[in-house]
Amino acid sequence: MAKNTSGRGQRDLKVKVKTARGRKLSSTRWLQRQLNDPYVKRAQAEGYxxxxxxxxxxxxxxxxxxxxxxxxxxxxxxxxxxxxxxxxxxxxxxxxxxxxxxxxxxxxxxxxxxxxxxxxxxxxxxxxxxxxxxxxxxxxxxxxxxxxxxxxxxxxxxxxxxxxxxxxxxxxxxxxxxxxxxxxxxxxxxxxxxxxxxxxxxxxxxxxxxxxxxxxxxxxxxxxxxxxxxxxx
Incomplete structure (x- = not known):
């Protein structure tokens, strides 16, 4: 049986960001927080x-x-x-x-x-x-x-x-x-x-x-x- 990949009823998967060479750890944490922030996603979806x-x-x-x-x-x-x-x-x-x-x-x-x-x-x-x-x-x-x-x-x-x-x-x-x-x-x-x-x-x-x-x-x-x-x- 094929797995349900629609995402419905499943946990949202968090995006992990690796610290790139030359980028501060604090910047990496900020970027990871932004990528996983539901309000950021809503703003993008609703045009704000x-x-x-x-x-x-x-x-x-x-x-x-x-x-x-x-x-x-x-x-x-x-x-x-x-x-x-x-x-x-x-x-x-x-x-x-x-x-x-x-x-x-x-x-x-x-x-x-x-x-x-x-x-x-x-x-x-x-x-x-x-x-x-x-x-x-x-x-x-x-x-x-x-x-x-x-x-x-x-x-x-x-x-x-x-x-x-x-x-x-x-x-x-x-x-x-x-x-x-x-x-x-x-x-x-x-x-x-x-x-x-x-x-x-x-x-x-x-x-x-x-x-x-x-x-x-x-x-x-x-x-x-x-x-x-x-x-x-």
């Missing part, structure tokens, strides 16, 4: 630009801020996975005629390949007047400001933690300048003990602040996401 798309999908499934008609600003949007999710959920392409049409504005330091339904601008959001330019491009204020940004890794855990908290605080201050009353701020942070001041700041400005680690966030990562809803204006 990276596995991070599932983080914002899972956060939105829980908090429902990417609603049809919403105006969204994605800070540090490269490679574009979060924009792709936002375009579909806020109906930026007008594909659902019975729903309001939203807008998605992507901001990044580097050039980003075009995304259907999103307007991408190359800008340092830390520049003076960046909030005014964003409101001009958006034609008003935003309902959602979101950020999956992370500072370049230094290899020192505490330093990296402080850097990403500073980046998140900067993103929060920009959000204060562009959000509509009742708006939402979503950003990545790294757990590490220095996020207390950020939490206090957000609790002053928003009616509710939650800290979440979505399933798509790797278990060995210290990242989590802060979701602040109900901007007080």
């Amino acid at each position: 630009r990276g596995r991070a798309a599932f983080k914002i999908l899972e956060l939105d499934d829980k908090f429902r801020f990417l609603v049809p008609g919403a105006r969204v600003v994605d800070l540090g949007c490269a490679p574009g996975g979060w924009c792709q999710v936002a375009v579909k959920r806020v109906n930026a392409l007008g594909e659902r005629s019975d729903k309001r049409v939203g807008r998605v504005l992507g901001i990044d330091l580097q050039e980003v390949e075009p995304i259907a339904g999103a307007e991408i601008h190359q800008l340092d959001f830390l520049d003076d007047g960046a909030d005014d330019r964003i409101k001009e491009w958006l034609g008003g204020k935003a309902d959602v400001v979101m950020s999956d940004m992370a500072a370049s890794s230094s290899g020192h855990k505490q330093t990296d933690h402080l850097r990403i908290i500073a980046l998140c605080e900067a993103a929060a201050y920009l959000a204060f300048g562009v959000l509509e009353e009742g708006g939402t701020f979503v950003a990545k942070v790294l757990a590490g003990g220095a996020e207390g001041d950020l939490q206090k700041l957000l609790k002053q400005k928003f009616t509710k602040v939650a800290n979440v680690k979505p399933p798509a966030s790797r278990s060995d990562s210290s990242e989590k996401f802060v979701v602040a809803t109900g901007f007080r204006g």
Whole structure:
């Protein structure tokens, strides 16, 4: 009798990667993890630009801020996975005629390949007047400001933690300048003990602040996401 080779009902076989000459062991481990990551495979199958798309999908499934008609600003949007999710959920392409049409504005330091339904601008959001330019491009204020940004890794855990908290605080201050009353701020942070001041700041400005680690966030990562809803204006 021939063996069942369809894969149905069988275990997924893990891909093993040999360490090539000249390649660091850490690089080999990263590559092996990528090849065996179910979210990487799903992203490829569903046309997303990276596995991070599932983080914002899972956060939105829980908090429902990417609603049809919403105006969204994605800070540090490269490679574009979060924009792709936002375009579909806020109906930026007008594909659902019975729903309001939203807008998605992507901001990044580097050039980003075009995304259907999103307007991408190359800008340092830390520049003076960046909030005014964003409101001009958006034609008003935003309902959602979101950020999956992370500072370049230094290899020192505490330093990296402080850097990403500073980046998140900067993103929060920009959000204060562009959000509509009742708006939402979503950003990545790294757990590490220095996020207390950020939490206090957000609790002053928003009616509710939650800290979440979505399933798509790797278990060995210290990242989590802060979701602040109900901007007080």
